[in-house]
Amino acid sequence: MLEADFKYIIDTFFTLFCMVLIIFMVPGFAMLEAGLVRTKNVSSVLTINVMIYAVASLAFLLVGYCFAFGSWENSNMSMWAAFLFQMAFVGKTINIMSGGVSERVRIIPLAIFAVIMGAFIYPAVVNVSWGADFLAGTFLDINMHDLAGSTVIHSTGGWALLAAILIIGSRKGRYVQDSIRVIPASNIPLVVLGAFLLWIGWFGFNGGSVGSISSVENANSVAKTIMNTNTAGLAGAIIAGILMYVRYKLFDITMILNGALGGLVAITAGPDLFNMYLPILIGAIGGALVVFAVPLFDKFKLDDPVGALSVHLVNGIWGTLAVGIFIEEISFMDQLKGVVIVGVFAFSVSYVLIYIINRITQFRATDDAQQEGMDINECGVESYPEFKRAI
Numbered sequence: 001m002l003e004a005d006f007k008y009i010i011d012t013f014f015t016l017f018c019m020v021l022i023i024f025m026v027p028g029f030a031m032l033e034a035g036l037v038r039t040k041n042v043s044s045v046l047t048i049n050v051m052i053y054a055v056a057s058l059a060f061l062l063v064g065y066c067f068a069f070g071s072w073e074n075s076n077m078s079m080w081a082a083f084l085f086q087m088a089f090v091g092k093t094i095n096i097m098s099g100g101v102s103e104r105v106r107i108i109p110l111a112i113f114a115v116i117m118g119a120f121i122y123p124a125v126v127n128v129s130w131g132a133d134f135l136a137g138t139f140l141d142i143n144m145h146d147l148a149g150s151t152v153i154h155s156t157g158g159w160a161l162l163a164a165i166l167i168i169g170s171r172k173g174r175y176v177q178d179s180i181r182v183i184p185a186s187n188i189p190l191v192v193l194g195a196f197l198l199w200i201g202w203f204g205f206n207g208g209s210v211g212s213i214s215s216v217e218n219a220n221s222v223a224k225t226i227m228n229t230n231t232a233g234l235a236g237a238i239i240a241g242i243l244m245y246v247r248y249k250l251f252d253i254t255m256i257l258n259g260a261l262g263g264l265v266a267i268t269a270g271p272d273l274f275n276m277y278l279p280i281l282i283g284a285i286g287g288a289l290v291v292f293a294v295p296l297f298d299k300f301k302l303d304d305p306v307g308a309l310s311v312h313l314v315n316g317i318w319g320t321l322a323v324g325i326f327i328e329e330i331s332f333m334d335q336l337k338g339v340v341i342v343g344v345f346a347f348s349v350s351y352v353l354i355y356i357i358n359r360i361t362q363f364r365a366t367d368d369a370q371q372e373g374m375d376i377n378e379c380g381v382e383s384y385p386e387f388k389r390a391i
């Protein structure tokens with residue numbers, strides 16, 4: 001067997017394996033969100049997660065992939081493997097959004113937006129960062145380093161979520177005048193399961209983004225990337241736990257897990273570049289940002305049941321800027337420019353599209369539907385029919 005053929009086969013297998021790990025993030029998001037919402041909304045959340053994976057992936061297959069990369073050709077591995085790896089990313093941008101608007105969002109308008117996100121919005125961001133780059137040579141050309149998508153995926157989803165929350169509003173009864181009603185999670189074991197499925201999926205998310213494992217150098221880079229990814233998650237969890245105990249004298253497992261996810265988002269831009277110690281600092285800052293950002297968004301009455309704005313938007317920005325701060329060869333201004341351009345595009349386009357869709361078919365369920373539960377009104381199937389549903 002020729003060496004080139006061997007490398008082609010190994011990289012194809014590696015990419016397919018990483019794709020499978022990333023797909024584990026689909027049930028990860030589903031379980032995390034199902035555990036954080038009330039029992040009367042669990043079936044709706046699960047249905048939305050399944051539909052997002054289906055419709056966004058198909059839209060990316062039919063339209064988005066070629067828009068993002070210009071063609072299907074790939075000389076380093078099977079072009080089908082390259083597509084599947086990129087396809088695995090698509091739904092994550094909408095998963096970020098769907099969790100943040102759960103318990104009051106209707107399925108059909110969200111599915112319509114998922115199609116547009118998978119076919120046009122996300123591919124446009126990929127085009128100017130990882131792909132064909134139709135902005136090359138212009139003032140808006142993006143030269144940021146974003147290995148696996150702190151900005152391209154996580155901030156894009158976060159900006160779309162912010163636009164959606166501004167249009168849809170908060171859940172019924174969440175904010176009463178100046179008080180904030182605490183709505184507890186319904187199933188903590190599901191939250192833990194979902195968070196760890198996401199954590200495991202991140203190894204394929206970041207490790208696979210190195211692009212190759214078929215040489216000693218690339219194998220070491222993949223291993224280093226996965227180690228740094230895990231380290232940042234560990235640091236995020238620890239600092240979130242410490243801060244919650246210092247502030248409340250309690251260990252809030254949901255905040256600890258979101259701290260870990262914040263650290264994972266933060267490291268995603270540059271795990272291939274950092275030494276083995278910097279991810280501790282970057283992940284710890286990411287976990288701390290989650291702890292401080294969650295109550296801050298509540299003060300502005302931005303209702304986010306799963307903390308997606310704090311985890312994905314805030315840490316997507318932090319992680320991208322951290323590359324420019326800690327890596328001398330990377331320009332901080334290039335990183336900042338990428339964050340700003342992607343942010344302006346993702347937020348403005350998402351806001352306009354959600355506004356238009358909302359005028360045609362309401363994104364937000366009625367107060368009566370929210371009171372009864374989205375499971376009954378949107379799915380006709382309750383996840384816990386034998387339990388008394390929380391109001």
